[in-house]
Amino acid sequence: QVQLVQSGAEVKKPGASVKVSCEASGYSFTSYVLHWVRQAPGQRLEWMGWIFTDSGDIRYSQRFQDRITITRDTSASTTYMELRSLRSEDTALYFCAREKMGGAWDYWGQGTLVIVSS
Amino acid sequence: QTVVTQEPSLTVSPGGTVTLTCASSTGPVTTGYHTNWFQKKPGQAPRTLIYSTSNKHSWTPARFSGSLLGGKSALTLSGVRPEDEADYYCLLYSSDGWVFGGGTKLTVL
Numbered sequence: 001q002v003q004l005v006q007s008g009a010e011v012k013k014p015g016a017s018v019k020v021s022c023e024a025s026g027y028s029f030t031s032y033v034l035h036w037v038r039q040a041p042g043q044r045l046e047w048m049g050w051i052f053t054d055s056g057d058i059r060y061s062q063r064f065q066d067r068i069t070i071t072r073d074t075s076a077s078t079t080y081m082e083l084r085s086l087r088s089e090d091t092a093l094y095f096c097a098r099e100k101m102g103g104a105w106d107y108w109g110q111g112t113l114v115i116v117s118s
Numbered sequence: 119q120t121v122v123t124q125e126p127s128l129t130v131s132p133g134g135t136v137t138l139t140c141a142s143s144t145g146p147v148t149t150g151y152h153t154n155w156f157q158k159k160p161g162q163a164p165r166t167l168i169y170s171t172s173n174k175h176s177w178t179p180a181r182f183s184g185s186l187l188g189g190k191s192a193l194t195l196s197g198v199r200p201e202d203e204a205d206y207y208c209l210l211y212s213s214d215g216w217v218f219g220g221g222t223k224l225t226v227l
Contacts, residue, residue: 035216037164045156045164045207047216059215062119095163103152103211104169111163
């Protein structure tokens, strides 16, 4: 069965970086786009960026453009999201999610809690 | 920057019908926006209900349906159950990439 399994919770200090992983299984990794989405406490879901897992092409939301990097390791069927220069407002649940090209989102990871606190 | 607007909250009685809408600041929503709808409960990952405006996944209950209505995307719940109480988010594809709506808090009362 399709699974997206994310890395565990992180606690970071302001100004630090965090790298969250999302390991896919149960399907052909390079046949789907993977997205990163976050939800801060009491806030809406927020799209952060995508990676085309076959070509490695990436697009980021303008809001995170300057401090986000999304990568993938096809040999490990894993995508990574690194967010730099963390501030308290980055405290959120971070999710990966899968899309079949053409707009069909389906499966989600379980979420990774990132807490930014001094 | 594209802004996507949903009703902040709606209330429906068990067994009733309710329609949630999703509007884009750039103009009428069409199939080209590839609307997806998600159900979100506290402490859980979002669950995708509808993709590409009106298509259901194998796990989507039959009482959920997606459509275009008056220039907006719409999610209709028919025969609402208590477990449908949740936040519902739409997601549109635009020139800015993917953009989520602000979410609708659905109360079943």
